[in-house]
Amino acid sequence: MASQSAPGFIHRTYSPRLPSAAALLPYLEEIDRNRWYTNFGPLSRRFEARLAAHYGLEAERVTAVANCTLGLILVLDSYELPQGSLCALPSWTFVATAAAVRQAGLVPWFLDVDSQTWQLTPEIVEAALPAAPGAVGAVLTVAAFGDQVDASAWAAFRRRHDLPVITDAAAAFDTVTPASAPAVVSLHATKPLGIGEGGFVISETAAQGEAIRRRSNFGFDQHHAAAWRGSNAKLSEYGAAVGLAALDAWPQTRRAFLRLGENFRQALAAGPGGFELAPPFRRSAVSSTCNLLLAHPRAQQVIAQLHRGGIEARQWWGGGCHAQPVYADEPRQPLPVTEDLARRTLALPYHPELSPAAMAEIAGALHHAVAQPAG
Structure with missing residues (x-):
């Protein structure tokens, strides 16, 4: 930056160039009228609905978050994997990918990437699995510098091995392919669609989307009891205002x-x-x-x-x-x-x-x- x-x-x-003050003003005035600043406010939910429509998804499958790293942690947490199990991921990625694995209580297991795509592939993971130094709980692949991930190949891998596959699609707003596996997109100022700090999770089902939403709010259930391990990962109404203006443009x-x-x-x-x-x-x-x-x-x-x-x-x-x-x-x-x-x-x-x-x-x-x- x-x-x-x-x-x-x-x-x-x-x-970076984010939406101008003039473009933000109508949304900021709406926040003033609503006096609702965070905790899944109307602008945040509208932003999620517009993102879902952009990808042709039901709104419940998209959850806006404070940043992409937190989104990855929430997705990993949603599978309730045994703490200390391995998460296979490429070493060729930004450190945030590995940080998310660590903070989800898993152990990063670094694998190589394909020389033509710069990405982790199902074939690379399958070749490495017999040598895994422990139980493998998940695979975290990366859309290298915004490239498209082969979603069908990873879906077939998942069927063969019954392992969750998550895509770090940080820079892939324009190329991410919503599929049967979740993906997390960054809205950092350096990304194609930027809001400063932020991100969103594309869940594989509406039920997973609801689980991630609850985990983003301290793991509270409908009775305001912390039923799951969670964090404060919500996107504020001000972040959503920038997001809506960015989508307009x-x-x-x-x-x-x-x-x-x-x-x-x-x-x-x-x-x-x-x-x-x-x-x-x-x-x-x-x-x-x-x-x-x-x-x-x-x-x-x-x-x-x-x-x-x-x-x-x-x-x-x-x-x-x-x-x-x-x-x-x-x-x-x-x-x-x-x-x-x-x-x-x-x-x-x-x-x-x-x-x-x-x-x-x-x-x-x-x-x-x-x-x-x-x-």
Whole structure:
């Protein structure tokens, strides 16, 4: 985000733009009239209904939450898995995925990803299951950088193994496929549909949606007794107001991202190469990040060179979760693809406010940096 960018960059990795004050005003005035600020207020329920309609679902299957991480925890909790059981997940993901597993009382078990999709696949999990260092309670797959997950393949996996499969669809607002397994979407400011902080859960059934809603309110049942382990994960009416205004503008927002993607692909193609577009960026109609795969394992060198030219590049997922100190001792399978991606990937500045001239400047700097000899 812009607030996290180091000073001096001409082009920042991301420049969020949420709905304007004018767009928010009618919703804020409604909150003033209602004097209902949280606890499943009318704006929050309307926001959920509109999200459900967007995906062609019954409203009860969508639950708005304070952020995507809490949504993942609630979904994992809804299966009431034995505490301490393993949750298989890719190491190639943002640390929030692993944090949710830990906070749900499960043990992250890090697996590798497919080199073509950058995603955990049913085949990878099935090959690893015989070597699992304990009982496996669930699988948490990730829609890498907003790419689409193969929902039918995971549904077949679930039938074969009777294991819950949850999708961390944080960046996949435009590509998530509601299916028989739950998915959690982020509404963070850096995502295609952003409200600042927030998210929503797409449940597999209305009954699971109700269970997640109750868990998001301290686990209270209809008698206000804490019947389940819960948390305070509700989205406030103010968050819902931003969400409703963001949905109002979504057709224009989506068109802006589509134009950005097409223009940026053309700018990057006008050079000698040395890299390719990441699979999620090639396939996703709307992406809020532009990741590249370098031909050679020197991402940090290229990033340093771009920084010297005032261009903020970064590695969104670093070396993978297993490389983070807090997760270094968690069980894992061999991770050759993840470790290769960690050495070869980087993200460029990417947001709808970039002008064609800025895109050409960024692409030119990238081509120059990639052409430098390895240091």
